[in-house]
Amino acid sequence: MPPAPEAAAYDPYAFPPFAVTVDLAVFTVRDAQLNVLLVERGEDPYRGDWALPGGFVRPGESAGQAARRELAEETGLSHGTVHGLHLEQLRTYSEPDRDPRMRVVSVAYTALLPDLPEPRGGGDAAVARWTPRADTGPLAFDHDRILADAVDRIRAKFEYTGLATSFCPAAFTLGELQQVYETVWGVPLDRPNFRRKVLATPGFVEPAEGPPRRTGGRGKPAALYRAGTAAALHPPLLRPEGRQP
Amino acid sequence: MPPAPEAAAYDPYAFPPFAVTVDLAVFTVRDAQLNVLLVERGEDPYRGDWALPGGFVRPGESAGQAARRELAEETGLSHGTVHGLHLEQLRTYSEPDRDPRMRVVSVAYTALLPDLPEPRGGGDAAVARWTPRADTGPLAFDHDRILADAVDRIRAKFEYTGLATSFCPAAFTLGELQQVYETVWGVPLDRPNFRRKVLATPGFVEPAEGPPRRTGGRGKPAALYRAGTAAALHPPLLRPEGRQP
DNA sequence: TAAATAGTGTCTGTGAGACACTATGGC
DNA sequence: GCCATAGTGTCTCACAGACACTATTTA
Secondary structure (H helix, E strand, O other), X not given: OOOOOOOOOOOOOOOOOEEEEEEEEEEEEEOXXXXXXXXXXXXXXXXXXXXXXXXXXXOOOOHHHHHHHHHHHHHOOOHHHHHHOOEEEEEEEOOOOOOXXXXXXXXXXXXXXXXXXXXXXXXXXXXXXXXXXXXXOOOOOOHHHHHHHHHHHHHHHHHHEOHHHHHOOOOEOHHHHHHHHHHHHOXXXXXXXXXXXXXXXXXXXXXXXXXXXXOOOOOOOEOOEEEOOOOEOOOOOOOHHHOOO | OOOOOOOOOOOOOOOOOEEEEEEEEEEEEEOOEEEEEEEEOOOOOOOOOEEOOEEEOOOOOOHHXXXXXXXXXXXXXXXXXXXXXOEEXXXXXXXXXXXXXXXXXXXXXXXXXXXXXXXXXXXXXXXXXXXXXXXXXXXXXXXXXXXXXXXXXXXXXXXXXXXXXXXXXXXXXXXXXXXXXXXXXXXXXXXXXXXXXXXXXXXXXXXXXXXXXXXXXXXXXXXXXXXXXXXXXXXXXXXXHHOOO
């Protein structure tokens, strides 16, 4: 926090200026794969490479507001939809050489979206595509690192929060929820045990109205649930790896 | 990440500049109380108020490097000592009005120190004092918020990391370690159970050489341990509140 | 009928909480 | 002796994993 004791008062131009940006790691689960939203860069450096969407923080807005604005622009989602989404600050990346042009400090955010039927191309944004996590080649800047950090964070948060429901539509079956967990964690889960634990955790999911639905087009229709209100899961739903092998 | 599509190339002065600073939430456990390092402000705004230590990020350094440098300056610890300390990024605070003078984005860091005998006043820093967490009046800027976030983070991390050993000297007794947990969590723990769980968690603590030591100056001398190498605790050591009441 | 998914029940091992008990030091 | 802390043992309950079994739909 200013002041540095020796700072000659507060000439904002005393130091070369920093640019402050936000980077977005936006995920969805599609076809049993974790997908991340990427944009193709149209300018140097890294022209033609893929990168995480993002942009400058404007003078009057916070980084969180900037992230939400950029998310709306890149996804073409309505302002109202984006306003209700779960957007979480991941961490800040500030290596002096992370952008070859100038000093850029970037605050990274993570967002989790259900697999949207909408084409999502709305905005003026350049080419933006959902890409399976496994298929992301080297990204521009330090975005591979940001992406890896974001995935780690999501995996950990799935254990002790109900965040996984953010990947599901408003009403979902327990089979769909389990699919989300298995995709993000990359491990198969025992269905009866998963069911028992989810239903035993207060505030995780609640029964939803509406007729049962078939998860994969086959089999017995499943009851529908919607996201509960609990911020944290008690008890947590631990990864199988979480226990010592 | 730049570019915002419409950004006219990269004139660093196109926008009013952002200042980037670091704020430090540095903790120790002293006399069974969580203490935080505060400095008294010598200039407006908030002249005479207490604040978290911190300062500007310099052009050639990352925020993490700036945090480590500031920590060394404020605590008077040797460069070598500070270099080995656990310093963790907490989050970034970027509300446009958080500093009345100009736009300041601050990256907050958390550090955990053992209760040092050294007077710690070494640096040129102004008045810096350890203050019990309970006695921190309103702090300058949004530092109350940062402090609260830092305490929450520490409490949570104590469950699934061996971070608590950072509050202990190089060799410590299990009684001292339990004291740290009880202080940070604010709950009493069952001694036999605490002991059993700590020793059953691989990599949490390891036996240390040296004669046993009395924890409170009374009673049977206790065996010494040192911090283990495990980054995460398996199984975790959950807070009593973690379970549903 | 077979295949696929949903849902229920049960056994067993592990670990957490509670707490009684013993051991070793200073006074 | 008393007191304070360290350290051990044991009981019980809750929960996680494994897995057998039934139920309901489509093809």
